[in-house]
Amino acid sequence: MSQFGQSGRRPDGAAFIIAAALAAIGTVILWDAGRLPDNGGYSGVGAGDVPRLIGYALLGLALWTGIDGMRGADPRPKQQPVPLLWLLGGLSVMVASIHWIGFALGATILFTCAAAAFGERRFHIAIPSGLVLGLVIYAVFDQILKLNLPAGPIETLIFGG
Known part of the structure; x- marks a missing residue:
């Protein structure tokens, strides 16, 4: 054989x-x-x-x-470190700052970096989209599920801390 x-x-x-x-x-x-x-x-x-x-x-x-x-091994695509660095950078910034800036802004940073990793360079679209998604996720966890996520100035302003 x-x-x-x-x-x-x-x-x-x-x-x-x-x-x-x-x-x-x-x-x-x-x-x-x-x-x-x-x-x-x-x-x-x-x-x-x-x-x-x-x-x-x-x-x-x-x-x-x-x-x-x-x-058998298929030919592997060429590895691209830049998208990985975008993702790791966004995750690192979110983890390091989430207790000061809150979940919504942390999720906005992570979403924007993930979008950049996938090639999206229209940050004027990615940033508001990330903020809206972060606020929706925060609202679901905080208001509906009654689970606490780190609140920052935006969450305190909208949901009353």
Whole structure:
């Protein structure tokens, strides 16, 4: 039997490493979820159900990645660091400043940087869009779900702190 897969390409070693990492993380999550008390209450859904779902999903992704690795490596696209830097920069600024500027402005920064990472350079559109989405998300969590997100000057002005 040949060392090449059905496509005539060699198996992808990186895919096997990724599959092993996904399987390890999924296994740890399943093990940890098994230790949680399963008090489903009236709905039958307990604290361990979502971690179990995530663990099984990661194991499924590991299997899928391993099968794809057996088929052989496809040519990978050239990596572009600039979009990644936009995303990491926006996330870093949001995490570092969210307690001072509030959720809406932090989400605006992250949204604008994510839009720039995907090639959007019309910041006069991205910034107001991010602000509106940030305020809507804040309103849902704060007013409807009664869950606290960091409030800044805009949230205090609109929703009364």
